[in-house]
Structure formats: structure tokens, C-alpha cells
Amino acid sequence: MSRRSGLAALGGLILAAAAGHAHGRAVLQAAISPDGTIVASVEAELTPAGALARRFDLELRTLGPVGAEVSVKLPCADLPSCAPSSLAWTPDSTRIAFTLPGPGPRQRTLYSVRRDGGDLKRILAFNGLLADLRYDKTGRLAALATAGAVKEAGATQAGAPITGDLAGPPPEQRIAVVEGDKLAFVSPPDLYVYEYDEAPDGAFVATAAPGDGDANWWIAKLYRFTAGSTRILYAPANAAMQIADPRIAPDGASVAFIGGLMSDFGSTGGDVWRVGMTGGVARDLTAGARASARSIAFGCDGALLAQLVIGGDEALATLTDAGAKIVWRGAETLEGRDAGVSLACPSGTAISVHENFAAPPQIEYGTFGRFAGDVTHFQEAAGPPFAIRSLTWRNEGFDVQGWLLLPKTAPGARAPMITVVHGGPAAAVTPQFIHAGLARAYLAHGYALFLPNPRGSFGQGETFTLANRRDFGGGDLRDILAGVDAAIAQAPIDGARLGLTGGSYGGFMAMYAVTQTHRFKAAVAAAGISDWISYYGENGIDQWMIPYFGVSAYDDPAAYARASAIPFIKAVTTPTFAYVGAQDIECPYPQTEEFWHALHDLGIPTAMAIYPGEGHGLRDPAHIADAERRSLDWFARYLK
Numbered sequence: 001m002s003r004r005s006g007l008a009a010l011g012g013l014i015l016a017a018a019a020g021h022a023h024g025r026a027v028l029q030a031a032i033s034p035d036g037t038i039v040a041s042v043e044a045e046l047t048p049a050g051a052l053a054r055r056f057d058l059e060l061r062t063l064g065p066v067g068a069e070v071s072v073k074l075p076c077a078d079l080p081s082c083a084p085s086s087l088a089w090t091p092d093s094t095r096i097a098f099t100l101p102g103p104g105p106r107q108r109t110l111y112s113v114r115r116d117g118g119d120l121k122r123i124l125a126f127n128g129l130l131a132d133l134r135y136d137k138t139g140r141l142a143a144l145a146t147a148g149a150v151k152e153a154g155a156t157q158a159g160a161p162i163t164g165d166l167a168g169p170p171p172e173q174r175i176a177v178v179e180g181d182k183l184a185f186v187s188p189p190d191l192y193v194y195e196y197d198e199a200p201d202g203a204f205v206a207t208a209a210p211g212d213g214d215a216n217w218w219i220a221k222l223y224r225f226t227a228g229s230t231r232i233l234y235a236p237a238n239a240a241m242q243i244a245d246p247r248i249a250p251d252g253a254s255v256a257f258i259g260g261l262m263s264d265f266g267s268t269g270g271d272v273w274r275v276g277m278t279g280g281v282a283r284d285l286t287a288g289a290r291a292s293a294r295s296i297a298f299g300c301d302g303a304l305l306a307q308l309v310i311g312g313d314e315a316l317a318t319l320t321d322a323g324a325k326i327v328w329r330g331a332e333t334l335e336g337r338d339a340g341v342s343l344a345c346p347s348g349t350a351i352s353v354h355e356n357f358a359a360p361p362q363i364e365y366g367t368f369g370r371f372a373g374d375v376t377h378f379q380e381a382a383g384p385p386f387a388i389r390s391l392t393w394r395n396e397g398f399d400v401q402g403w404l405l406l407p408k409t410a411p412g413a414r415a416p417m418i419t420v421v422h423g424g425p426a427a428a429v430t431p432q433f434i435h436a437g438l439a440r441a442y443l444a445h446g447y448a449l450f451l452p453n454p455r456g457s458f459g460q461g462e463t464f465t466l467a468n469r470r471d472f473g474g475g476d477l478r479d480i481l482a483g484v485d486a487a488i489a490q491a492p493i494d495g496a497r498l499g500l501t502g503g504s505y506g507g508f509m510a511m512y513a514v515t516q517t518h519r520f521k522a523a524v525a526a527a528g529i530s531d532w533i534s535y536y537g538e539n540g541i542d543q544w545m546i547p548y549f550g551v552s553a554y555d556d557p558a559a560y561a562r563a564s565a566i567p568f569i570k571a572v573t574t575p576t577f578a579y580v581g582a583q584d585i586e587c588p589y590p591q592t593e594e595f596w597h598a599l600h601d602l603g604i605p606t607a608m609a610i611y612p613g614e615g616h617g618l619r620d621p622a623h624i625a626d627a628e629r630r631s632l633d634w635f636a637r638y639l640k
Helices: 436-446 462-469 475-490 505-516 532-536 543-547 557-562 568-569 589-602 621-639
Strands: 025-032 038-046 052-062 069-072 085-088 095-101 108-114 123-125 127-134 143-148 173-179 182-185 192-196 204-209 221-226 230-232 242-248 254-260 271-276 279-284 292-298 306-311 311-320 323-330 333-335 342-344 349-355 362-367 370-374 384-395 397-407 415-421 448-453 492-505 522-526 576-581 606-611
Touching: 025 085, 025 342, 025 349, 038 085, 038 362, 085 323, 095 342, 108 127, 123 127, 123 143, 123 182, 123 221, 127 192, 127 242, 143 182, 143 192, 143 333, 204 242, 221 242, 230 254, 230 271, 230 279, 242 292, 254 292, 271 292, 271 306, 271 589, 292 333, 306 323, 311 333, 323 370, 370 492, 384 475, 397 475, 415 475, 415 505, 415 621, 436 448, 448 475, 475 492, 475 505, 492 505, 492 621, 505 522, 505 568, 505 576, 522 621, 532 543, 532 557, 532 606, 568 589, 576 621, 589 606, 606 621
Parallel strands: 085 127, 173 192, 415 448, 415 492, 492 522, 522 576, 576 606
Antiparallel strands: 025 038, 038 052, 052 069, 085 095, 095 108, 108 123, 127 143, 143 173, 173 182, 192 204, 204 221, 221 230, 242 254, 254 271, 271 279, 292 306, 306 311, 311 323, 333 349, 342 349, 349 362, 362 370, 384 397, 397 448
């Protein structure tokens, strides 16, 4: 249950993770102008704890050996957060549109600015949320709009108050177009739209579902919207397939999308499918590939492009009916809305935010799959104080991959190791630079970090991702334990001083694993799940469980109980600290409280922190620093 592949998928452990971060600075989004000459980016400073600071910058950089750089002065410096988002260039490259928060809570104002940073104009103020701005070739601006929003969009955000009459219909996110200083809605009021694209004839295609937008993405279908008409183009054949990232071919005749088992909206992975604009049979273009598509786009020449996860690497590929052709692959993480890049058409110039464990992120430019140089020049003061290894091991017929980060130790010394289980479970750890946060703190305190991608993860195709259905804490835990053995065999690790941590699904794994093994001498669980049956009635996103368990907890409680920590809780001997946000709707705080209560009554060393106002993952710098201090103290007490 996390939003993106990589270290952000550690479920709250890398609490500062954005699109990239380096030397106290983060890059949240970057977009190149259609003429390929200007790069716009949203950037922010980072606090020492790794959280995003209050100040955000909108930067405009000219490509070229002596390119100019301009910071746009934003009109919201007096607000608690002044974060531009959803950058969108006009087709003629003269202006860029973006949204800012305010003037009130859960409200947005739409602005545009000239390419040189001047002539800032307010287009409209909206009593609700605005996201995913897009211009079409005629200059019409579209967006996803939620009128009267009661919370920020997304299940990872803090939940709305749960008092009063909750039976009314939730506000739906809809496609809207800008008409003067107003919005005109295109999609119907009874559908929540998650992602969309626009056809050459002005029609829209989107993934959407009726009802609660946080809860129902797992049953979304592919729709086509025209004036006064709504049509389903594709509906998954079974619950074990979610759809994401719809992209319309330049000729308007077909739609490509990603389909596969996914545990969270935004944490995308699966095969690439294609269906006609009038519906019909969808074709799987990457069936059997040992890779997971993370995002797709159509290139300037009409070719279908894909960003893939392969093992722990990322790759860029072109796709045809014959399969995928890899044009770039590396031990890096890329960010860009057009299959890992931002494309300028018709020139074909591309930019992307690149980063890896050892190198801070840079905005790089070139063409799709061939990067020629850096737009930015962020520098880390010193090299990373750790070594990096990609490990592969064989377990129960699967080839499993993970990352091992080793601190500098004295010759002959063996380091304690903390295994970090990513969220999801459908996600993957790919290399991201570690500026701050718990991962950096653990390494600085002499711990090795083991970051496995067990069965259920992205990176090895749908068979691998599907392999932990109805088996949470089974084969995936055995994969992790086999990986721990591989790490100890290949590196100077002290097998008697092993810790375990994770957030979200990783938090569940930390709670469950200590009921199944005594190998870990200490554990820290962030936003975990201790009892799947009670969880089913407490969380705000229970649709995600049907693809994994097959039926609800009420239809097969035994399957849910087998994967729960509470029925096995008397086997625990591992001291465990657990923390969670008080308004987490993905992994509600009673799950952490239930686990802590059981350990407390059984006399097992335990502690708990519930952070007010926080959702799924901590955002308040004070809370982040507190969780870091508590976690470090916990492992120091039992592993040092």
C-alpha cells in the first residue's frame, strides 16, 4: 500500500521521498516545453530530517550550454504550504499553467506564467481540488476536479472526520475543461475519474469507478466520454486485474493501458494492453515478459513507449505487437509522466529525473532512451558512506532480487543488518538517492540495510506479482528469509544481530514475521496490519483485498485469519515498536493498537506512537523526527 516504486515504497521509512532529492533539495515534477527549449520544475528544500520544507520553487531553465534560470515568484508565501503542482505547457510553448493551494483548505487556484517567468496570471479559483492539467492541440485546458472536497485526494492522505451522517454520496473527481474563469464538467457526476487522456477528436478516455474514490480504484473500468455520452471500452475479466495509465494513440483509433494485479492506485505495474477506441477485445502486448510496466506513452512518431521495472532496475522500451525492445536499462529510478520522461513533440527532446543509491537526482535531457547531459547540477557534499550490492537468490522456483547497502566498518567487523520490507505488496525497490530519513540514519549508525523484492513485487512479470495471492506472509516471507541468508553468506553481516522493519504492507510483514520466526532480535512496524479480519471492517479501501484473497473476510474468514499476526501472537519473543498516523485510512491506527496491546499483555518489550493529524505516512517534520529517534533508539537497545 504505497504510491510508487523505489524507496518511497518502504511505506513511510523514507519519509522525504519525492520525485528526487539531493543536497537538501527535492525535485517534485519536471516538464519540458513542446518546442524543446524550456524546462519547468517544482523544487523544494529538505529539512535535516528529510521532510519537505515549507518553501517550494517553480524554476524555469533554458536548455543549452549557457541556459538561463528563473525562479517564479509565487503568490502564496503566507500559506502553510505553497506547493505548485500539475505543470502543463501551452501548445505554443509560450506559457505554463499550474495549480497552487488555497485560498482555503482543500481549495486550488489555477495560474499561468510566461516562459520567461513574467506575467503571472490567475485563471480561476476553485472550491475544490484540481489535478492533472493537460492542454490539447487547440489550446483547451482540461483537469481533474473535485468540487467540495472533504479531504485531499488519495487514500494515503489523512482521512476526513468520521463523525456525523456519513451516508451521503462522496464528492467525485471529474474531468473538466476551463471555460474563461469557470470549469465545465465533462464526465458524469456519479463516476470518480482516476486518470485520463484526450483524443484528437476531443473525446476523453479515463479509468473510473462509481462511489468512494479512495476505495473503488480496484474495480475501475476504462470509459470513453463525449458530449452527453458515456461508454465502457474495457472492463477487467476478473478481480485480479487493475487498470492504469490510459494513453490514446495519435490516430485516435486505439487506447493503451497497463493492466495487472496492483495493490495501490499510483503504484503501477503490469502488462501493457491495447484496445480499440470503440471497445472490443484487448490485446496483451507484453504477455509473459519478466518485467512490469510502470508507465506508458505514445512517442512523437506514434510509437508506443514504456517505462519498465526489471528486477531492481528500470528500463525504457518501445512496444509493438511483437513485444518490447529495450532502448535503455540501468540501476536507477526515473520520473516523468511520458513513460518515465517528459517529451517535447515534434522535436523528440526528452527530459527525466534520474537518481540512484549513490548519486543525487538530476534532470537529464536527450531523447527517449539516450540521455546526453544534465539540466540541473545538484551536488552531494560527499560520496555515500555505504557500498551497494544487487543480490539475486533462488527460492522455491523463483529468482528473487534485492538490494544490500553496507556501511563502512572496521576490517573484519560484521555489521548488524536491518531488513526493510517495502509497501504494496505490489511495488518494488528501485535505486533512489538517500538524502536523509531513516534509511540514511540507519546506515550512519552502522547498520546494513537489506531491501528485498520478494514474490508479489513488480519487476519479474505478472506470474511473480500474482504469486502471493491468498498467501500473505507465506512464500513472500520465505523469500525474504532466504534473502537474509544470501546476504549473510555474501557480505560481512552479523547473523545474530538482525532487525526487521517496514511500513504499510511492510508494517504488516514486521508484525506477522515476528509470530513466525525468532531470527529478528528487534522490529519496528510503521502503519502495519495485525488482524486482517478486524482490518476489513476498519479500513477505507477494502476493495483492494478482494483481488488478493478472492472473497471478502465475511465469506472466508479462515483465509484472512491465516495471514494475521493476532492468532499467532503468543509465539512472539521479538521486541517490537509500532507507530501510525491517527487518520490513516489505509492502515487504521486500531491495527497498531491491537498489536501493541497483545504484546504489552504478554510481557514482550513493546512501545507505540500514534501521530495526530497524520495519514498513511508521516508528513509533519516534528513527527518524522520523533519516529526516527524512537526507531533508532529501539534498534540500538536490542541490536547494539
